[in-house]
Amino acid sequence: MYTANWSVIPQNLPLFLEGVRLTLTISALSLVLSLPIGIFAGLCRVSRNRVIAFLSACYVEFFRGVPLLVLLIWIFFVLGRFLRLGSYWSAIVGLAIFSGAFVAEVVRAGIQAVPKGQMEAARASGMTYIQAMKLVILPQAIRKVLPPLASQFIILIKDSSLVSVISVVDLTLIGKNLVATTFRSLEVWSFIALLYFVMTFGLSKIIALLERKFRAEWQ
Amino acid sequence: MNDVMVSIRNVSKRFGALEVLKDVSLDIPRSQVFAFIGPSGAGKSTLVRTINALEGIQAGEIFVDGISVADPKTDINALRANIGFVAQSFNLYPHLRVLDNVTLAPLHVKKVSKAEAEEKGTTILASLGLADKVSAFPAQLSGGQQQRVAIARALAMEPKLMLFDEPTSALDPELIKEVLDAIRGLAETGITMVVVTHEMNFAREICDRIVFMANAQILETASPGEFFSAPKTERARDFLGKILNR
Numbered sequence: 258m259y260t261a262n263w264s265v266i267p268q269n270l271p272l273f274l275e276g277v278r279l280t281l282t283i284s285a286l287s288l289v290l291s292l293p294i295g296i297f298a299g300l301c302r303v304s305r306n307r308v309i310a311f312l313s314a315c316y317v318e319f320f321r322g323v324p325l326l327v328l329l330i331w332i333f334f335v336l337g338r339f340l341r342l343g344s345y346w347s348a349i350v351g352l353a354i355f356s357g358a359f360v361a362e363v364v365r366a367g368i369q370a371v372p373k374g375q376m377e378a379a380r381a382s383g384m385t386y387i388q389a390m391k392l393v394i395l396p397q398a399i400r401k402v403l404p405p406l407a408s409q410f411i412i413l414i415k416d417s418s419l420v421s422v423i424s425v426v427d428l429t430l431i432g433k434n435l436v437a438t439t440f441r442s443l444e445v446w447s448f449i450a451l452l453y454f455v456m457t458f459g460l461s462k463i464i465a466l467l468e469r470k471f472r473a474e475w476q
Numbered sequence: 477m478n479d480v481m482v483s484i485r486n487v488s489k490r491f492g493a494l495e496v497l498k499d500v501s502l503d504i505p506r507s508q509v510f511a512f513i514g515p516s517g518a519g520k521s522t523l524v525r526t527i528n529a530l531e532g533i534q535a536g537e538i539f540v541d542g543i544s545v546a547d548p549k550t551d552i553n554a555l556r557a558n559i560g561f562v563a564q565s566f567n568l569y570p571h572l573r574v575l576d577n578v579t580l581a582p583l584h585v586k587k588v589s590k591a592e593a594e595e596k597g598t599t600i601l602a603s604l605g606l607a608d609k610v611s612a613f614p615a616q617l618s619g620g621q622q623q624r625v626a627i628a629r630a631l632a633m634e635p636k637l638m639l640f641d642e643p644t645s646a647l648d649p650e651l652i653k654e655v656l657d658a659i660r661g662l663a664e665t666g667i668t669m670v671v672v673t674h675e676m677n678f679a680r681e682i683c684d685r686i687v688f689m690a691n692a693q694i695l696e697t698a699s700p701g702e703f704f705s706a707p708k709t710e711r712a713r714d715f716l717g718k719i720l721n722r
Contacts, residue, residue, distance in 0.1 A: 374567035378626075381528055382581035382633060383557030392580060396571050475571050475613040 265441040266448050272435065276428030277452055283348055283427060284414045284456075290353035291413070295360020300390065302365045313361065320358035326419050328355055333423040348420035356413045363405045367398035400471045407464035411457045418453070428452060480539075481506045481637055481668040482527055487536035489522060496522045497533070498692040504670065504685075509663045511679035511700075512672045514689035515715060520672045523689070524639050527670065528559045541636060557585050560630030560638040564645045566622040568614035574601065574625050575610040578632045586633065593632070600628045604658050620651030624658050631662075638662065640671040676719065680704055688712045 266273070301313035320328070329351040337347040371394050379389035421430035432449045436442045482504040489497040496519050504510050512520040525531040526538060529545050529552050538545040543555055569577050578597035582588040588596075601610055604624045614622055623643060630638060640659065644652040656678050663669060663682045673679055679686060679700060686703040688696040688711075695709045707713045 372567075374563060374565050375569065377530060378561075378563065378567035378569070379581075380553075381530060381556055381559075381561035381563075382629070383553045383555075383585040384581060385553055388584055392584060393569055397569075400571065475615060 259443070261444055262441060263444050265435070265439050265444050269435055272431055273428070273448065273452065276426070276431035276449075277456070279426060280414070280417055280428040280453075281456065283345075283352065283420060283425065284410075284417045287349045287352035287356060287417070288410055288413055290349065291356035291360050294353060294357030296364050296395075298357060298361035299364025299368065302361060303368050317358045317361050320355055321362075323355075325351070325355050325416055326422060329419055329423055344420075344423045344425050347423060348417075348425045352413060352417060352420070355416070356409060359409050359412075360406065363402045363409060364398065366405075367402035368394055370401050371397045403464060403468045403471070407461060407468075410464070411460060414457050414460065415453065479506050480504065481508075481541060482670070483537075483539040484523070484527075485537045485539075487523075487526060487533050487538060489526065489531065489533045489535075495692050497526070499536070500692075500694055501536075502687060502694060502697065504668060506668055507666045508684040509669045509671065509682055510685050510687055511683040512670065512687045512689060513674070513676070513679060513715075514695075518689040519692045520689050521641050524641050524670055524672050527637075527639055528556050528561055530561070553585070557581070557633055558636050560627075560633060560635035562623070562626050562630055562638070562640045562643050564642040566614075566619070566626045566646070568622055568625055568629070570614050573611050573613055574606065574617070577614065577625060578629045581629070582632050597628070597632050600631050601625070603661075604628050605654075618651060619647045620654045623647065623651075623655045627655075627658055627662075636668065638667055638669045640669065640673070642672050642674070644673070644675060674719075676704070676716075688715070690715070 298313045298316055301309045302317065304310045304313075329348065332342070332351040333344060333347040336350075337343065342350065375393050375397065376389055379393040380386070384392065417427060418429040420427055421433065424430070428449055432445050435445050439445070480503050482502075484500055484502045487497055487500045488495070500519075500523060512524060514520055522531055526533050527540060527545065533546055540555060540559065544550055545552075545555065569580065572580065575594060575597050578601060579590070579593040582593040582596070583590060598607075598610060601607060604627060606621065606624055606628065609617060609621060609625070614625065617625065627643075643659065644655050647655060652675070656675060659669070659671065660678075660682050671679070671683070681700075683700055686696070686698055686700050687694055688703065688707070688709070690711050696703065696707065696712050698708070703712070704716065707716055
């Protein structure tokens with residue numbers, strides 16, 4: 258029978274923490290990148306210009322439809338080669354583009370959930386379309402979509418575990434390597450699962466706090 | 477100086493197969509208050525919304541203070557900055573406090589300084605009886621208060637023309653009066669106004685001309701005295717008979 262030996266965890270704690278740090282950095286950087294990508298693509302998606310709306314739809318449909326694993330490998334071996342990105346930046350770019358497609362859909366839904374009269378009132382007062390979007394529509398849309406955005410960012414943290422396939426030494430790859438040397442798979446993977454949960458649950462709490470702050474003010 | 481504020485010439489508009497404006501022409505002189513009345517679906521709202529180009533037109537021309545609304549060379553945003561618009565559903569910005577609702581367009585369209593915009597906004601809100609609501613959010617106000625904020629928001633741009641699209645239709649009966657009083661107060665300042673309304677007493681008391689519309693056309697334009705005592709068309713007689721003898 259298998260006897261668990263948890264000493265492998267404290268012995269390698271610095272290694273785990275290094276993995277957490279890398280997973281968090283990669284997730285945070287791709288989150289920060291995917292937000293402007295997603296907002297921009299979401300805005301293009303609702304544009305009255307058919308060509309712009311179509312190009313944005315292509316971006317969303319394509320990157321939503323390709324598995325992240327395939328995308329990461331492709332970016333690392335093809336795009337990364339041309340642009341000399343290296344595994345670290347290939348991972349961030351891949352995650353950001355992938356997540357951006359989902360953020361774009363969330364943003365589009367948020368914009369469309371703002372009543373039509375809002376855009377009309379803003380335009381009737383002499384604002385340009387861009388001013389109306391920036392000052393009236395987006396501030397309302399973003400607040401409406403905080404819950405689905407939170408889910409998207411939690412998925413992003415979990416998806417970041419796939420970057421281990423392009424040899425980025427994140428939490429998951431550190432786990433694989435530890436198991437290969439210590440054979441303590443139950444202990445290592447249990448602890449890693451716990452670490453991912455702590456990260457995603459923490460993010461979920463932070464966003465819940467943000468939501469409450471916005472809501473209390475004007476609703 | 478041209479003494480016509482709005483000139484509507486042979487305007488037609490259709491939504492697909494449905495004709496909503498049929499060869500409509502009308503001149504609205506400066507400083508006058510015009511009421512658009514008529515049955516639902518007559519095209520009143522559509523007509524008032526073509527004046528600030530919220531609705532496009534398929535034929536004809538509209539001039540506001542001599543500037544063509546439909547001309548692609550016209551800077552439509554500059555034109556709209558001079559035209560106040562108040563809709564049935566208020567459409568206040570829910571994420572902004574009352575004063576910020578009022579100062580948003582002056583700050584970003586007219587590029588007025590923040591201090592100036594807020595001083596002016598506060599004055600206008602006070603004149604409409606909303607001095608104690610400047611830092612409230614729209615959701616905390618009654619419908620009548622919200623509509624008065626919407627009027628203040630339009631006035632903050634110092635428009636030369638005010639358009640009201642059924643300003644009291646979404647209000648509880650007991651809140652209608654405060655909004656009508658606000659509009660009545662404006663009429664006395666001499667600003668040109670167009671009001672789409674179902675409030676016949678209001679139209680009779682404060683308007684200079686009644687424009688009666690039915691079936692996408694203007695059937696009559698008359699002074700309130702003439703129109704309400706002796707409507708010329710059968711359709712207007714029928715309309716008035718139905719709504720005045722309730």
